[in-house]
Amino acid sequence: xxxxxxxxxxxxxxxxxxxxxDASTLGNAxxxxxxxxxxxxxxxxxxxFAFRRTMRLAINSEVIRGDISRLLAPNDSVEIMTAxxxx
Numbered sequence: 076x077x078x079x080x081x082x083x084x085x086x087x088x089x090x091x092x093x094x095x096x097d098a099s100t101l102g103n104a105x106x107x108x109x110x111x112x113x114x115x116x117x118x119x120x121x122x123x124f125a126f127r128r129t130m131r132l133a134i135n136s137e138v139i140r141g142d143i144s145r146l147l148a149p150n151d152s153v154e155i156m157t158a159x160x161x162x
Contacts, residue, residue, distance in 0.1 A: 076095070076096055076097075076098055076104055076147045076148070076149060076150075076151040076152070076153060077093050077094065077095045077096075077151070077152050077153065078093065078094045078095075078096070078104070078108060078153050078154075078155060079092060079093055079152055079153065079154040079155075080092055080093075080094070080154075080155060081154075081156065082156070082157060083157060084115075084118075084155060084156075084157065087112055087114050087115050087118060088112050088115070094108065094111075096108065097149075098147060099146060099147060100143070100144055100145060100146055100147060101134070101142070101143045101144070101145045101147060101153070102124075102143035102144060104147060104153065105119075105120075105143060118130075119155065124143070125141050126140070126141055128158070129157060129158050130155065130156070130157060130158060131155075131156045131157070131158050132153065132154070132155055132156075133153070133154045133156070134147070134151055134152070134153050135151055135152055136152075136154075
């Protein structure tokens with residue numbers, strides 16, 4: 076599976092747009108990502124390991140909310156985005 080990054084999140088992953096991991100679930104993939112880039116955990120997740128409200132996650136372009144047990148296939152693409160808000 077591949078994580079895709081853009082915008083302000085790039086600085087937290089050394090400006091790499093894609094990072095590939097061998098993981099069967101979203102939770103396992105996130106743990107591998109956080110092992111390599113520990114600053115991302117606090118930025119993306121709260122104390123209960125749930126996504127912060129300011130973050131959005133899409134698997135193969137489908138926005139999901141909080142199901143870290145979701146199964147992933149080797150060719151899945153996971154995009155992490157900052158939510159845009161304003162008035």
